[in-house]
Amino acid sequence: MIRQLGKSGWVLGLVGLLVALAILTKAIQPDFSASGFESLARASLPFAFATAAMTVAILVGGIDLSVASMMAVASVTAAVLMDGAGDLTAGLVVAFVLVVGLAMGAINGALIVITRVPDIVATLAMLYVWEGVALLILNAPGGAAAPWLRELIVGSVVPWVPKSLVFLVVCLAVVWVPLKRSKLGLYIYATGSSELAAYRSGVPTRATRVAAYAIGGLFAALGGLTLTMSTGIGEPIPGPYLLAAVAAAVLGGVVLGGGIGGLLGPILAVIILRLVRMDLTLASVDPNVTTIVEGTIMVIVVMLGGILAVKGRQT
Amino acid sequence: MSAGADRPAALARVGRFLADRPVLPLLVLLALLVAILEYMRPGIVNERWIANTVKFAIPLAMLAACQTLTMFTGGIDLSAGIAATVAAFVMATMTPLLGAPLAILVSLVPALLIGLVNGIGIAFAHVHPLIMTLGTGLVATGCLQVYQRFVIATGSVVPEALAWLGTGRTWGFPNALVLFLPFAALILYAQSRSGFGRLLFALGSNCHAARLSGVRAWQVYLALYMLSALIAGITGLLYVGLIKAPSLSLVNPLMLPSVAAAVIGGTSIFGGRGSYTGTIVGALILTVLGTLLTLLQMPEGARRILYGAIILAVTAIYVRLTEQT
Amino acid sequence: MRDEAAAATPPVLEASGVAKRFGAVTALSDAALTIRAGEVVALMGANGAGKSTFVKILTGALRRDGGTIRLHGRDGTLASPAAARAAGIVPVYQEPALIPDLDVAQNLRLGDTPVEPFLHWVRELGVEGLRLDETAGRLPLATLRILDLARAIAAEPDVLMLDEMTAALPTDLVERVLRVVREQADAGRAVIYISHRFTEIAELCDRAVVLRDGATVGDLRIEPGVEDRVVEMMLGAALTPGARGARARAAAPTGTPRLRVAGLGAGTALEDVSFDLHAGEVLGMVALEGQGQDELFDVLAGFRPAARGRLEIDGRPASFRHPADAIAAGLTYVPGDRAEALLSERSVRENIALPLVARPRRWGPIAMRREAERVDAAIARMQIDTRAMGEVRRLSGGNQQKVTIGRWLAAGVETLLLFDPTRGIDVRTKRQIYELVRELAGQGAAVLYFTSELEEVRLACDRAVVMFKGRVVEILDAADASDARLMRSAYGLAPEEADA
DSSP states (O other): OHHHHOHHHHHHHHHHHHHHHHHHHHHHOTTOOHHHHHHHHHHHHHHHHHHHHHHHHHHTTOOOTTHHHHHHHHHHHHHHHHTTOOHHHHHHHHHHHHHHHHHHHHHHHHHHHHHOOOHHHHHHHHHHHHHHHHHHHOSSSBOOOOHHHHHHHSSEEETTEEHHHHHHHHHHHHHHHHHHHSHHHHHHHHHHHOHHHHHHTTOOHHHHHHHHHHHHHHHHHHHHHHHHHHHSSBOOSOOTHHHHHHHHHHHTTOOTTSSOOOSHHHHHHHHHHHHHHHHHHHTTOOHHHHHHHHHHHHHHHHHHHHHHHHHHHHO | OOOOOHHHHHHHHHHHHHHHOTHHHHHHHHHHHHHHHHHHSTTOOSHHHHHHHHHHHHHHHHHHHHHHHHHHTTOOOTTHHHHHHHHHHHHHHHHHHHOHHHHHHHHHHHHHHHHHHHHHHHHTSOOOHHHHHHHHHHHHHHHHHHHHHHSTTTOOOOOHHHHHHHHOEETTEETTHHHHHHHHHHHHHHHHHBHHHHHHHHHHHOHHHHHHTTOOHHHHHHHHHHHHHHHHHHHHHHHHHHHOOOOTTSSGGGHHHHHHHHHHTTOOTTSSOOOHHHHHHHHHHHHHHHHHHHHTTOOHHHHHHHHHHHHHHHHHHHHHHHHHO | OOSTHHHHSOOSEEEEEEEEEETTEEEEEEEEEEEOTTOEEEEEEOTTSSHHHHHHHHTTSSOOSEEEEEETTEEOOOOSHHHHHHTTEEEEOSSOOSOTTSBHHHHHHHTTOOHHHHHHHHHHTTOOSOOTTSBGGGSOHHHHHHHHHHHHHHTOOSEEEEESTTTTOOHHHHHHHHHHHHHHHHTTOEEEEEOSOHHHHHHHOSEEEEEETTEEEEEEEOOTTHHHHHHHHHHOTTOOTTOSOOOOOOOOOOSSOSEEEEEEEETTTEEEEEEEEOTTOEEEEEOOTTSSHHHHHHHHHTSSOOSEEEEEETTEEOOOSSHHHHHHTTEEEEOSSHHHHOOTTSBHHHHHHGGGGOSGGGOSBOOHHHHHHHHHHHHHHHTOOOTTOSBGGGSOHHHHHHHHHHHHHHHOOSEEEEESTTTTOOHHHHHHHHHHHHHHHHTTOEEEEEOSOTHHHHHHOSEEEEEETTEEEEEEEGGGOOHHHHHHHHTTOOOOGGGO
């Protein structure tokens, strides 16, 4: 079904859904303004990066359950190193954290390739390992973030164009656009689509897998950084990003099993899911009920994704 | 049998030995850990310490039963901890309203509901159990928070009977054994001598072969995840009797160790192989290891790394060993 | 290049004594093939002769255990498909090789295929209007095969390896393919052509290399009348038709059949199959690979629904949505691949007793003694060697197969569907299985027995059905089923007059 809708059809559908939700938002809250949109965009940032990380892992035919934990590691690493540091040092810290993210992802991928333990089990174990690492670095929320980093994502360039959205688009574009056009990007899709056929076509499937997880780690590090940037502290306990990322990827048209999907759909899905949450809050629904509704939506999305994947395999 | 090179042959033999008798090396490991503990703190290992260790190992072993049974089929139940917490919290808050016996019965309903949703997602939508149970766990946590706001006025009571069961001792033996011994006997009996137990292994070993033999997998998955949730609920009731302070994150600390206990106990996370006996020893090992790590003042972070590393290492070794033969 | 001068040019590819084992099974023992530039050589052999293993070794997808491969006179050990490609050996495998979720242009980029030559060959091969931005998975199978071939030719290989290239193609495309391949050979490439179709081989090839039981047994020049010699070689000279164990002609079965299959079709491979299977009868079935027999057994066993046609059991129409339905109707299935049927980590006892606990009302406590009796009876009847009790995967192949059959003995047999039950097992066990099948039939069971060993039709069966291209081409009495007749019929050749 996803195939029949075509690559752009799915994204267009998401855009339509987004517009409908925006109209709904305006109906619920007539004075919904640029500042509301700004906070929505900022709240979406970590979810968006978590989803991007998950998307790359799913595209290559795997899944990375340790996304939220890697974000926690990146967040506390940044917060601890930036505590009391100058602006220039903070810049170096950002670079370092990104390298750490790449390394964490590469370790995940390498462990999967070397141990031959299935992705889902290996990254479940790594979920705990990275969680532990984050706790070792920082036992309780703390640390600090350089003020100029906060400036990057707080506020708007012009009304209705929040800086956080610009930040997101720039970061994703810088990594994703060259990747998608490179041979590596092709290898990732090929490996996820059919590992055997890819191998027969001469694709170095093992190295591709490691590289894909490393890029996922990079996105996770960006997600962790945005957490520290927006709150000003490091948070060692992973947030609720794992299931949200899987759900957003599936809703965004990425097929569990690999090979199909892009990054635009999942990012739109993140914004849709955040908007649903905001609308519920605006409609003065109990925040805990909001969590339930949100969770239920995610579970249903994942179940539908499972059914579609089964159907896709049959045809 | 082909005569292979020496090293793989030896490895294969070791693999077979461990696969057939996973409990033996585990008991050796347990004894070793106890010996290290005694060496570090001479005199610590006494009757009281043993009773205490057993007391804390029992809820872990029970929660690990959820993981063991689901792993027999190649699944996992990450919502077990939350199902347990839900049961415990609902029971404690319902007791002032309904009285203990009725509250206990009522409290198992939401737990079973979690299991039902898990079963539906896994049996019919073919969602990976890991993702499915993670999702229901999240939803259940939200529900519990909402529920808490409604019952904030009623307060909570842990019935005497549960406190007796959770913490009490009789002639030096923890009272929890009254619950655990029949429970363990039932699981051990069911895993090898009931049709249901056979089917769990059959689905985990070769789902296609089970289908071919006329097994309708969805029936088994549905029943299994509801059973797992029921066990989790009962564990929650026992655990709240031990801790005596119901909270929204009551059983969460047991979640990761419960997976680790089953994996250490020789139950294959890929399904088809394992025994609850190993899980019980695994739970004891983890409890003693916990004491040891506390003595060493090992921070929480290092513990999680250790548990994660154990799960990955044991699974990796398992993959290698099964590829040998 | 069909003259004597050819012999003078050095071979492009020279393989000799190639051997490959998978565990205890010897797939290849002494495979050999020599090919020169400008030649098209057919690689032939019956099912299980080792063709696909040999092809995988020649194209770097598998490592050989023994023998030599020389490429342009130098050592040609190929570590991977990529290495083989770099060395000038380009295969077109049976399964489409394009990545289904990538578009055509991306697939070309993946293998560094030049686009212009590719498009040229696509047109030359008769496919018009191909869009490069089309997702490969959405193209029809025939087009995918053509694209695979065009991609291979565009890479300008020294050796082109075509495995069942024409199997999924309509006739007009087949003509084009044969012409283009011939042109390629005339332009100086060497082509290895694997096919079951004699007409194509006669039209296209210069020589035929014949494999039997993992060894090259013949290298023949293609000339009129060579079909019979190839069939002879594939069968092995030792087997004179009908010499061994010809059974007494069975009385023609009458009455309502246990199982009636009428006009059954499913998927693309199973077109239109009809036959009757009676109680007390063993009905043999013979077909080359991929003639629809897999789909037929899947439908009968309840794994997939039929798209067309009818099933009747004891005169009543039946349709299955799950294997449990088929089992309830008395149809029990033993698949060809033992790995599909065994719980390899579990014991013999649990494997045999599995159908006994399948239904929810058997989920409770097991009557261990009664179960032990039934399992022991099945073990005794199958003569399963249980010295290696414990995990079934440690049993020999023969004993494993006995376990998969014994499972249904313990549960009771009405209609048994056996798919190549003696593949890769020892002679003694084979004999036991023949005896068992006869015994079951004698007790009133109906048995459908697919076999890739023609001899078994006479050893175990009463009648035989031959399938070709998804249809039944012949139903004959086992006593008349000489290897030559079965083989000709399975290759879709007309029955030979001289034989009668």
